[in-house]
Amino acid sequence: MKLIKLAPLAIAMMLSGCAVGPDYTQPTSTLETEYLYQGVQGTQAGQYAEQTDNAWWKSFEDPTLNQLVLDAQNQAIPLKIAAQRIRMAQSYQSTIESFKVPTVNIGAGFGNFQISENDPLLGGAITAKHPVSGEELGLVEDNNSAFFVGATIAWEVDLFGRIDRQASAAAIRKEQMVIMREGLTTLITSDVIHNYLQMRGAQERKKIALKTSDDQSKTLELVKLMVKSGYGSKLDESRAKAALAATKAVIPQLEIAENVHLQRLAILLGETPKQSHSRFKQDEPLPNFSGIIPTGLPADLLERRPDIRIAEREMAALNEERAAAIAAQYPKVFLTGAPGVLAKDFDDLFNSDSVSWLGSVGVSWNVFDGGRGDAIVEMQEARFDASVLSYQHSVIAAFGEVETLLHGYGQSQQYVALVSEASAETTNAVNKAQSLYKAGLSDYLSILDAQRQQNMMRDRVVAAKLQTANMTIALHKALGGNWQVNDAISQ
Template structure:
């Protein structure tokens, strides 16, 4: 009968434990037009409504770029920082989940103790020092104990804390995915720019070579008495103008190579061989699958992180609300203590205590109410942040689509202009060599050809940059990311290492 009464007494507590105070989280509603197909994607033949491929960079069909992004996923420091933050958040989640378990503390001890005779009363039957007895008493004391406590989650403080920590961990995972997207885009853009500047430098060198041929021709004409010094000087100006472009373009190319080295975990002395050798801008030559707004919002890690942060801070309202109510903890302890180690464990050495502990800040609950207002304010800010992040994702994608379409149209027009300018320069050279045209017309036609070629090379690079920006805005590339490399010394067998004081940073191998 006694056991039955205890069972009925526990039932109300268990019923209360199943109910957590504070608001239950509901994901914010996304309006229908945000999930619709993209405005800028409906009129272009270079876009499709198919889902974005997981490894979008493979659409460039460049093995060197594929390898560089794989290296960046493994060794990039920003990605490793985000991975560390994720492990930290998961540790906090494990700590919160441990709140569902009782806290246990075993202990054991030994002490050598002395009691002065004057502190012992005569009622103990022990003589004091005044009548000839001993002045003190020494003895050993051996003790073992076990303490346990368990918080009854009557108002959901523990469950809401777990819910908040789980939201934080999922937001940290989304932040890691976002870091991967950003780094992949930076690697692709730096690689495309390095190749683009190399291509522009080659165009400048070819221009200088062609202008050099014209300079030689004008010099021969001057020597033969058919030309003028002005013609020679004008040709020399064009040669040097073309030569002057090469150092700047080469400097920009090297700057992008150094950026690639840092992004992939290398030092500036470890430039990637394939990137150094690249002289042609990689471009996607097929229709880019972009999906629609619904798939974009589901894929973008920043949107997911904002939503999970909102969920976590909504749960923290419940944590703060639980402080308005009493906290009930069941605590118990068992001890074994005796002056002789052989007596430890006997019934006379055993002691215990058990009972509930109730704590409550009532009636002064001003602090608890203030924290509830603080938590609600944070949740309101998170909701606005989520909505802003969602709008930013849609805006960035539409902007990237518009700029990509413009880059393609511009590139096509410049391609036609370069072809026409090249034909005009060839015809002018033929007419000039046959004496049917003057040198000024030849000079103008060659200037037009040089300008058109340089503009086309720059536009080729711009198309690649626009494609990368579009892929970044679409938010893919994190789904099948490879494992992050261990940065400990010797973690990468066979790879060179760079010494930094007392630690070693492994460096991935460069391409050939």
């Protein structure tokens, strides 16, 4: 008897190896063994060291920036939303995987039913007469009641792997959510660094403009005195006024830029503007990056960049969904059972004679659907083929982005060096122009022109440093990696 009951389960276990659909093979990409511009100053080629600190922004040696990044990774609302999406994906995975096991429903209750004497099937049994004596006999009670406790068990035997493939696809979707959160962490962190440096750059440029404005105001007063004494000209006075006005006109624009970046930092930190503004001091200079950027090998991009990893996981998920669509065209086998106890009196409910059960095996096979199943499989195959092309595009785009930024990073460093050299020369020019003017060997136009050049080059030095900082951020982002600091919230 036990062998008969176990037979359906044994058959299901033997047939469980009949899974259909293509198995997933991770793609391989042919990349160059080294970057075209990997030898630029400030970078290091070769494989990444395991001990490489992902918190590369610490090379700016700015405690305020380090704290901003840590707070943003803990407080940013988009990251909290991403964490909830991971929870949803995990719950969805658990939901799909639950179909692999039997569903058991337990119930209990009391029932009462009345049989009609006019019932075409049982009514005659209620009022039947004895064939000899004619006496009325009650073969079936017209009023019945019973207590019951039982369970309903249902299980779809996943012979062809449809449910297993769907569960695998759900697990991969969860992996994608984790990678997306990692990529979002990188994006928000880079935005924090960018806006912080831009804010400090605007403050430093405003500082330069205010000092230049003060110097030009003093110079203008001196020119006015010389005009009154007859040693100067109105032309010199007009030029001094124009230079001062031009410098003052820059200050409001720099204040706008400073405020814009402050507001963006507040949004990234999930704080009010007042809370965010209280973090910063006005006298902190623009920090300089002092680290070396490890470029690694081109093949490292496949494992480090979130966009490539998501594209690869998309292929894996769509392959599982394609296999599930193929398996859906095969027969479905169902096992159901309803064991329980049933008795008229509650005291007899758990007696061995009260045991009742029902078991069944069923097969469902959609043999004709007008081509719907084939169309679904074809659609899934097209989605998978498109994901392969998308993956290839992501790899090519990533490789090109790194090459572009490597070249730009090297050129930006050269630009900083040349602009800094030019700025130093303009300072020498101002000193010489002032000496010649005091000696009466040149007019004041030479001083105004030298000061204008000096002001312009000081501003260009700061702008060049900001450009290099932007290239630094972009290059690190293009190279990928997990930027989450250890103290930040985990998924």
